[in-house]
Amino acid sequence: MHPSDAIRGSKSSLLKGRRIVLGVSGSIAAVEVPRIVREILRHGAEVRIVASPDALKIITEEALTFASGHPTVRTLTGQVEHVSLLGPGEGRADLLLIAPATANTISKVAHGIDDTPVTSFASIALGGRVPILLAPAMHAHMSENPAIQENLTRLRSWGVEVIATQTAEGEEKLAAPEDIAAAVLHRLARGPWAGRPVVVIGGASREPIDEVRSITNESSGETAVALAVQAHFRGAEVAFWAGGLTVPLPAFLTVQRWISVGDLLKLSNRESARLNHADAILVPAALSDFTLPARAGKIPSRGTPSLHLELKPSPKVLRRLRQLAPPPTLLIGFKLEVGRDEAGLARAAGALLEETQLDLVVANDRATIGQARATYLMVGAKGERHWVSGSKFEAAGRLWDDLAALLANAGARPSGGAPSRSRPRHRSSGIRRRSARR
Numbered sequence: 001m002h003p004s005d006a007i008r009g010s011k012s013s014l015l016k017g018r019r020i021v022l023g024v025s026g027s028i029a030a031v032e033v034p035r036i037v038r039e040i041l042r043h044g045a046e047v048r049i050v051a052s053p054d055a056l057k058i059i060t061e062e063a064l065t066f067a068s069g070h071p072t073v074r075t076l077t078g079q080v081e082h083v084s085l086l087g088p089g090e091g092r093a094d095l096l097l098i099a100p101a102t103a104n105t106i107s108k109v110a111h112g113i114d115d116t117p118v119t120s121f122a123s124i125a126l127g128g129r130v131p132i133l134l135a136p137a138m139h140a141h142m143s144e145n146p147a148i149q150e151n152l153t154r155l156r157s158w159g160v161e162v163i164a165t166q167t168a169e170g171e172e173k174l175a176a177p178e179d180i181a182a183a184v185l186h187r188l189a190r191g192p193w194a195g196r197p198v199v200v201i202g203g204a205s206r207e208p209i210d211e212v213r214s215i216t217n218e219s220s221g222e223t224a225v226a227l228a229v230q231a232h233f234r235g236a237e238v239a240f241w242a243g244g245l246t247v248p249l250p251a252f253l254t255v256q257r258w259i260s261v262g263d264l265l266k267l268s269n270r271e272s273a274r275l276n277h278a279d280a281i282l283v284p285a286a287l288s289d290f291t292l293p294a295r296a297g298k299i300p301s302r303g304t305p306s307l308h309l310e311l312k313p314s315p316k317v318l319r320r321l322r323q324l325a326p327p328p329t330l331l332i333g334f335k336l337e338v339g340r341d342e343a344g345l346a347r348a349a350g351a352l353l354e355e356t357q358l359d360l361v362v363a364n365d366r367a368t369i370g371q372a373r374a375t376y377l378m379v380g381a382k383g384e385r386h387w388v389s390g391s392k393f394e395a396a397g398r399l400w401d402d403l404a405a406l407l408a409n410a411g412a413r414p415s416g417g418a419p420s421r422s423r424p425r426h427r428s429s430g431i432r433r434r435s436a437r438r
Contacts, residue, residue: 004037004069006425009044012397014233016044018188019093020126021085023118024064026054029100029137029174033059034067036099039181041068043233045262049073052105052116063435070398076117083131090153094188096125097161099135100174103142106134109160110151121327121376126158131187135163137174160350161187164251175251182232182252192404196279198227198236201317205261208294209309219286221245223334223422226396227282228253234400238282239274241267261287273322280330280403281321285300286360288314318356330403331356335363342377349379359406362388362399 009016020040024030030051037047049064050073064072073081085093097104098118105118114120115157125132134155142148143165152162163183165172175183202224206214225247228240240253241264249255256271258264264287268275275281290311299307301435325331333356339347349361363377375389376399388398 002069002086004067007038008041008046011042012233013044014185015040015188018045018095019085019091020045020047020184020248021093021096022047022049022068023096023098023101023105023121023122024049024051024055024059025079025098025100025102025105025116025118026052026058027100027102027174028058029135030055032177033099033175034063035177036180037064037067039177040184043181043185046070048119050081050085050121052118054116054252055118055266060151073117076120082117082121082124086128088128092128093130095184096121097130097133097135097180097184098122099133099180100137101134102136103138103145103148106148106155107137107151110154111436112361126160129159132160133163133180133183133185133187134160134182135175136165136172140167140170140172142297143172158362162168166251170229179252182229182250183395185233186235186252188437189233191234192407193279193400194235196236196407197277198280198282199232199239199241199275199278200224200231200353201243201264201281201283201285202227203245205243205264205288205314206259207288207314209292210258210295210297210299212298215288215290215292215309216244217286219244220247221323222247222392223396224282224284225249225253226392227284227399230393230396230400232409233397239271239278261291261317264317265315265320268320268324275321275325276329278325278329279407281325282332282333282334283318283321284334285317286336290314296343316356318352318358323355327359330359330406330410332360332362332403333358335361336366338366340365345377346379346383346385349377350383350387353379353381359410380406 035256040047047068048070049068051064056074061072061074076082108119109122114123128348161178163175166175203221204217204219206216208214228238229250231238238253240255242255242257258267291314292311322331333352335349335352337345345363349363352361359381361379363379364375373389373393374395376395377385377387379385388395
């Protein structure tokens with residue numbers, strides 16, 4: 001067994017049966033290609049690599065072949081590799097990913113110049129409407145070249161999608177392997193969530209005491225991030241509303257921040273159209289049940305022998321969300337309890353269901369917080385219940401798969417209101433950037 005087969009599907013099977021052609025052009029970032037290939041393999045795909053002559057001056061053919069487990073295409077022969085892999089008929093690949101995509105290669109693809117194996121593959125893909133993803137890498141000044149921006153605009157108008165770069169040290173650096181794999185997963189997603197708008201609200205609320213102090217709930221936000229990522233992998237158009245987090249946020253998520261329960265309610269009111277339009281809203285946020293009026297300035301620590309805080313009940317966010325997003329939008333609440341067995345968790349979940357007209361409650365005990373594995377009791381509106389367990393990432397994926405049945409039964413909007421997947425998602429003219437993660 002080739003080593004590539006040993007890791008295939010180790011993270012998910014979402015790309016099982018899918019074939020990706022990865023075009024490598026002549027950037028120093030080509031040294032990252034084995035990591036990119038391996039990350040895509042971990043989701044079950046098969047990867048074939050085609051490299052330009054300049055790319056093979058930077059990374060060896062043997063390294064690329066080892067990474068994918070298949071011979072690397074370095075020149076076009078009588079086997080017409082570009083037609084065999086991307087042309088019509090059985091065995092046609094599902095997507096062409098060019099990573100890294102240099103300014104030179106981007107410009108050639110935009111103008112139909114086929115003078116390397118990579119650009120010839122791109123020509124076949126464009127003509128045959130095979131999805132194309134570009135992961136640029138170049139100097140920052142090159143990316144600002146009006147010709148490059150115009151070429152990217154042209155490619156986007158043809159349905160080519162461009163993965164955001166990492167801006168650092170005067171360079172538009174290649175996106176991280178995990179972000180490139182996420183783009184592949186999102187573009188090739190098939191199933192009930194593909195193209196559907198969803199909202200995930202996570203993290204901890206923080207209620208201010210004064211201008212420097214606050215009270216909060218214990219929460220890392222890991223479950224919420226895992227849910228948002230898994231929804232993105234399944235092709236959903238995810239809006240992630242984040243409170244306090246202690247885990248990193250993937251760069252590919254669209255994030256809006258909130259701090260207190262009051263902030264979240266204001267955000268919900270501002271985004272009422274988004275909520276009403278969503279097919280599902282999941283709320284694993286650790287929301288404070290109590291709040292207090294904030295004091296101006298800073299309460300002095302000296303000369304204050306004791307401090308009394310009067311806490312009052314916070315407004316109920318789930319009730320407001322249900323008002324803003326009535327059925328068929330699915331509204332999923334999360335319930336944390338302490339020291340409850342299954343019957344106790346089910347009773348607490350049932351009370352929340354009845355009180356807020358939710359479609360499902362995901363309940364768990366405090367003992368699972370901070371653990372490597374998560375164990376959730378899912379309780380439906382009719383009292384049906386079952387357990388979901390695994391790592392938080394695995395459990396989040398299973399939750400979305402379980403919710404697909406609710407989606408079908410809820411009479412959800414047929415298209416999810418999402419734009420046609422054949423249209424480009426990014427409308428800006430230049431390379432999309434983000435700061436490199438530290």
